[in-house]
Amino acid sequence: MRIQYIALIFTMLTSIAFSQVKQSKGDVLFFEYSYNEAIKEYQKELREGALSNKQYLNLADAYFKTSDYKKSAEIYVNMFQKDTSMSKYHFNRMLQSLSYTSDLEGVKKYFEAKKPALSGELLENTGFNESLITSDTKDVSDYKIFNVSSNSAQADFSPTFYKDKILFSSDRPQKGKNIYEPSGEAYLDIYEAALNSQGDIVTPEAFKGIAESKFHQATPYYSKELDYIFYILSNSEDDYLQFSEKGKNALSIGMGNGRGSFKYVLRDLNTSFYYPFFEAKTGRLFFAANFEDSLGGTDIYYVYTNDGLIMSGPINLGPRINTPGNEIAPYIFENTLYFSSDIFYGLGGMDIYKSNLQEDNSFSLPINLGEGINSPKDDFGFIIKRSDNNGLIGYFSSNREGGKGNDDIYGFKVQENLGLKTLALKGMVVNLASNRGIANAQLRLLNKQGNVIKELTTDSEGRYRVEVPFEDTVTIEATKDRHSIFSVTYEAPELEEIQKRSLNMGIKFLDDLVEQKEGQPVIKLNKFYFTKGDSYITPEIAQELDKVVDVISRFPHLRLRIESHTDSRGGDSANLTLSQKRSNAINKYLIQNGVSQTNIIEVVGYGEERLTNNCKNGVFCLDILHNKNERSLIVVLNYQD
Structure with missing residues (x-):
């Protein structure tokens, strides 16, 4: 395309100029699209005196239009160094000229210098297309x-x-x-x-x-x-x-x-x-x-x-x-x-x-x-x-x-797949407890080497949309402060499929999984009871302990104390031993089901030392009151960290 075929704005030779300033002959030729003649005239005017900044840019534009990118780049760069507030239009022309002369370091240098004044969209578009053009899997179209x-x-x-x-x-x-x-x-x-x-x-x-x-x-x-x-x-x-x-x-x-x-x-x-x-x-x-x-x-x-x-x-x-x-x-x-x-x-x-x-x-x-x-x-x-x-x-x-x-x-x-191949994903990051979107959740896409391809955050409704150059293997992670991490790795065939639908990612909020009991943060569990006088993990107890396994899988940094308590019925020494056996049994179950020993700092049995009510030795209490003292707690030691 020739811009003179497209930007067909014609200028009367006897009138317009820059505001009310009289045009030089170079200006007239430039606005007539007679770029070669305008260059000669501007050079003549330059020998006879000075050109205005606007005329210098016209001269650079004329060189650009006639494909003399080396000379256009020299003028644009000189003008930019004098005044970095150069219009974004001419800034683009400068980078184009530098690119045409294979001065890619110059392109990078001046782009970095102008970055604070450029829109976020332009910065993102630039990074995306530069990486896309140089991507190994960039083109799948058989034109x-x-x-x-x-x-x-x-x-x-x-x-x-x-x-x-x-x-x-x-x-x-x-x-x-x-x-x-x-x-x-x-x-x-x-x-x-x-x-x-x-x-x-x-x-x-x-x-x-x-x-x-x-x-x-x-x-x-x-x-x-x-x-x-x-x-x-x-x-x-x-x-x-x-x-x-x-x-x-x-x-x-x-x-x-x-x-x-x-x-x-x-x-x-x-x-x-x-x-x-x-x-x-x-x-x-x-x-x-x-x-x-x-x-x-x-x-x-x-x-x-x-x-x-x-x-x-x-x-x-x-x-x-x-x-x-x-x-x-x-x-x-x-x-x-x-x-x-x-x-x-x-x-x-x-x-x-x-x-x-x-x-x-x-x-x-x-x-x-x-x-x-x-x-x-x-x-x-x-x-x-x-x-x-x-x-x-x-x-x-x-x-x-x-x-x-x-x-x-x-x-x-x-046939299909017009253009350079990309991976385009959209969906939501949701709270698994409420199924509501999580605002400002952090997402990361990583390649098979573990390098970050893209980082972004969800909007106010927990929605996200992202597009990156295609990779054969991509790991997608989602998290937020005090939330669990969602992480899954997809291979090429799966990546083709997940682009056809919304990819929603569920994470859990730590505060939804922890509650205060007895003045300390503990993992939320339905109360469970061991068989009287025993420390065997029943299916009902296992169902609750599996919740602990899930919490640690989502929050592997948590440090726990397992503590068990009995009521006052039975001898003090026997109750202390029984409670320790129950804590040990809980610890063993958690370890066998994937919790690391480094997550469990303490395994303690308190027997009847820490009753929650007045049902102590020698006091008559109903079974329902004694049962309140029989309990096991999974305490989170670093909850505020």
Whole structure:
């Protein structure tokens, strides 16, 4: 893609400048997209005097546009070192330039320097995609990519499905079209072409389904639900371009049905709109534009519509999708948003990404579609659908090496698993006692070497969502302070399955398992009784002691004291011996069932030394009162630690 084909904002040669400042000749050439000439003029002006900071950045941009990344990087870095408050848009350009010149250490250095000013979403997106691109298991897609027959020596791009055909944009010359001076090519127009049985695009011809214009008409999207075509076009009237009071001729979005009906959908003489996409089920019209709230260059927005009538203001997709770079060409297929971005962490130029739409209308981490679909050059204008054999077929545009023209349309076929492979999990961390979500629980994903892949916390309702580069073996842990640890390891086949459903993880709160008795914290157990005069562990006692085993398995740091007590019936010495035997029996059972001896600090029998009531020797008491004194307790010695 050439940005001059996309960012088609025209400037009157006699007016605009920076605010009310008079433009230099270099400025005029720069805003005409005559970048090579602008470079020569700026260099001349530099020899004769100084350039403003804005002009220096224009010069860097001009070098960037002409692929002289070494010189653009030198200027961007110099400007950044003078003022680290450089706009995020130019900061992205700087990192792109450094990346193109293979100065990856420079990219890392300046990215770290700017980190405090960058959004959390950008930091997460960067780390995720950088690790994804370098992952050993990054790409599972078996793309079959081909250059379509309809490409010309000019720019051909932005395909869209149109009934059983394809529409696309091109600046190939045709009768009736003027020449767009900045590019030296014809104004953009829309073409239609047939699809043959192999998916190739053939027999292109000028599209007659919309009103003719001498100026730009491009990037169409056909809505079969409305039977209308959305497309961008130059603001014009009676064969003349219309300019704003600032001297701009911008691009609008219009819609037509080929039967004489046309109306502007989005129009502002000072703002250009690009790449319309209409989502019929929600009535949302997506597009790219550069408004004041843009997070960088061109951002993706949407408006709500009613049969094409705008019903809301533009809504920015936010920092999960939009970055300090340029985002364009939105396309939604099977609940996944595809778009292009020139953010610095891609493979180069514009890359195509995908992001899943969530239940709350948010977006998942953008995933780079990887080598093949993406290249070191510009890749954009992506569309996709199910083919007759239930695989996937799609098209995109690229100016990669080996094409026929400036931009070419490429087709691709793939069965499934489009793009780089990831592991995406969602669910809740819940309290096993109440089955309610636990807010701010900590989650960790570890690889088979035990290295942490990702750390995160649950939201206020205990929910989580995480996506990481795919690993063949992943251990998932969940915990919170004074809570137990959930830990389970999954292998590759299981990892494929758990992504299809919610993965809920249950943990226990220590305070739910411990209570205060006799002035000390003890593990909650239903009261149990040994057979009179015996220390045998009955099934009923075992059922309660298994709760202790479970607590220690969840809280292996706990240290315990086992203590048993008898009532006053019988001799003092005999009761002391019996209580010790009972504590010993409990200790033996716990050890045999997985509790470590290091967890048990004391094993004590107190006999009748610590009665809970007045039923001592020589005092008549009912059995129910004597039974209160017969008890065994599992005391937690480090409960507050």
